[in-house]
Amino acid sequence: MYVAVKGGEKAIRNAHKLTAKRRRGDTSVPALTLDQIAEQLSHSVARVMGEGSLYDEGLAALAIKQARGDLIEAAFLMRAYRTTLPRFGYSLAVDTGAMLVERRVSATYKDLPGGQVLGPTFDYSHRLLDFALAAEDDGTEPEVETAEPRETAMPRVTDLLGDEGLMEPDPVTDEDTPVGDLTREPLSFPADRDLRLQNLARGDEGFLLALAYSTQRGYGRTHPFAGEIRYGEVEVEFFAEELGFAVTLGTIKVTECQMVNQFKGSAKAAPTFTRGYGLVFGQVERKAMSMAMVDRSLRWQELGEEQTAPAQDVEFVLSHSDNIQATGFVEHLKLPHYVDFQAELGLVRQMRAEWFEKRRQEEEETEAGSAAQEAAE
Amino acid sequence: MTDISSQDPATDLAAGATGARKALMATLAAATPEAVAEKFETLTPPAFDLVRQPETGLVMVRGRMGGTGSPFNLGEVTVTRCVVRLSTGETGSSYSLGRNKQKALQSAVIDALWQREDMTARIEAEIIAPLAKGQAAEKDTVREETEATKVNFFTMVRGDN
Structure with a gap:
């Protein structure tokens, strides 16, 4: 039986008003603008776009502001918003080899074509709080060095080793093979690599980080090397049916990671390096x-x-990577469960009554037994 | 013509026109709404009909496994598109990332106008070339700033003994 309970509308309305007031905070402090969030909190914006699975910096900035900086809540808002829009179709696959690279490092090759380019990074910093940032900003742009670019081509590291046959080649399917899409079909198992990668690309950063860490600590070891990490702008192209050609929609920023791992080889395949692939919106290394x-x-x-190990369990990983689903199920526990709980309450009362009754009987039997024993003595 | 691979000059011409139009649409798509509006103001377009109202929707972006392998779905982008028809008959289209409907409309009108023989040269010279130049300059700045962070390794040479 389902019993609907009404009530609390006024309390909810007032709670939302209070949230708006608390969100704004002290009005003597200027309100955040979306531009400020998009420009100055770009890692938050990237995370929300990635886990919200929707690349739009302005929307992500709005979501972050609305969610008071709660990034999972913000990603949730993005997912909800996307359901209001029609789907035009699928892009051509982005070419990360043609990326306008802002950062590119390889932990496996010192001297590689295009070189090691650090770009904007927190790496090599001492993680000391910089109190200069706490001071009033005078609006001057920080100075940077520039240099004349020498080489423009920056081939992917995995393409270099591929020539020798030492690197596992990328899997290529017929272009007509349908590509799984989680926004169209719910996840089912066994899940092929296309679905797995889509799931991971929008999965929770913390969850994936913990799983990756677990593989390093021995739970399903894969001996990874960071073959290459690159970050920068790629063009998005879309085939417009009515025009008969692919139009360039613009550019998005993505981070790509090629992990290079061991492989013992098998009876059928000679030993070769194997690979794991990461591709995410924004700079989220x-x-x-x-x-x-x-x-x-x-x-x-x-x-x-x-x-x-858990990190190898496809069903476990893919079923728990989505923080929107996870937070929905965990946080729904806050909603009224009065009727469910009443039923449980009745049950536990009954169980306790039975437990006490049983104990009383046992005590009586013990007493009766010992009385009989005493009498026998 | 230097290209001897193609048999049919008409096909070459069409391919060239498509290439030029692709470049024009890409340049408009990459421009900010403010930049498109500023250029649009310099034109006096004829009356036009909206064949397709400016409309915002989603395109699912694809990546490839390992960078070059089979495709997979990475995530969506917002896209706004528009189609107009000028009273002089030309149909113009626009597609660009984001949600700006005015930019979509103005870009479609510019695309349509560009198809008029009397306007092609002017639009390329006064709108597309300056926008493309600005976009290329921005990319150059990124490249130059990035280049300054390239690592130069020193090899420490040890003695033989």
Whole structure:
């Protein structure tokens, strides 16, 4: 039986008004603008776009402001917003090899074509709080060095080793093979790599980080090297049916990670390096790396490895990576469960009554037994 | 013509026109709404009909496994598109990332006008070339700033003994 309970409308209305007031905070402090969020909190914006699975900096900035900086709530707002829009179709696959690279590092090759380019990064910093940032901003742009670019081509590291056959080639399917889409069909198992990568690309950064870390600590070890991490702008092209050609929609920023891992080889295949792949919206290296490591560990079956760890369990990983679903299910526990709880309350009362009754009977039997024993003595 | 691979000059011409139109649409798509509006103001377009109202929707962006392998769905982008028809008959289209409907409309009108022989040269010279130049300059700045962060390794040479 389902019993609807009404009430609390006024309390809810007032709670929302109070949220708006608390969100604004002290009005003697200027309100945040969306431009400020988009420009100055770009990592938050990137995370919300990635986990919200919708690339739009302005919308992500609005979501962050509305959510008072709660990034999972903001990603939730993005997911909800996207359901209001029609789908025009699918883009052509982005070419990360043609990226306008802002950062590119490889932990496996010192001297590689295009070089090691650090770009904007927190790496090599001492993680000391910079109190200069706490001072009033005078509006001057920080000075940077520039240099004349020497080489423009920056081939992917994995393409370099591929020539020798030492690197596992990318899987290529017929272009007509349908590509799985989680926004069209709910996740089902077994999930192929296309669905796995889509799931991981919009998965929770913290969850993927923890799983990737677990593989490093021995739970399904894959011996990863960061073959390459690159970040920058890629063009998005869309084939417009009515025009008969692909139009360039603009550019988005993405981070790509190629993890290079061991492979013992098998009776059918010679030993070669295997790979895990990460691709995410914005500059989110931690997640791109984690995604690549988890992608690799989920390939255990295909590569003839043994399944021993949570990070290899496709169903476990993919079913729990989505923080919108996860937060929905965890946080729904806050909603009224009065009727469910009443039923449980009745049950526990009954169980306690039975428990006490049983104990009383046992005590009586024990007493009767010992009385009989005393009498016998 | 230097290109001897193609048999049919008409096809070449069409491919060239498509290439030029693609470039024009890409330049408009990459421009800010303010920049498109500023250029649009310099034109006096004829009357036009909206064949397709400016409309915002989603395009699912695809990546490839490992960078070059089979495609997978990465996530969506917002896209706004528009189609107009000028009273002189030309049909113009626009597609660009984001949600700006005015930019979509103005870009479609510019695309339509560009197809008029009497306007092609002017639009390329006064609108597309300056926008493209600005966009290329921005990319150059990124490249130059990035280049300054390139690592130069020193090899420490040890003695033989």
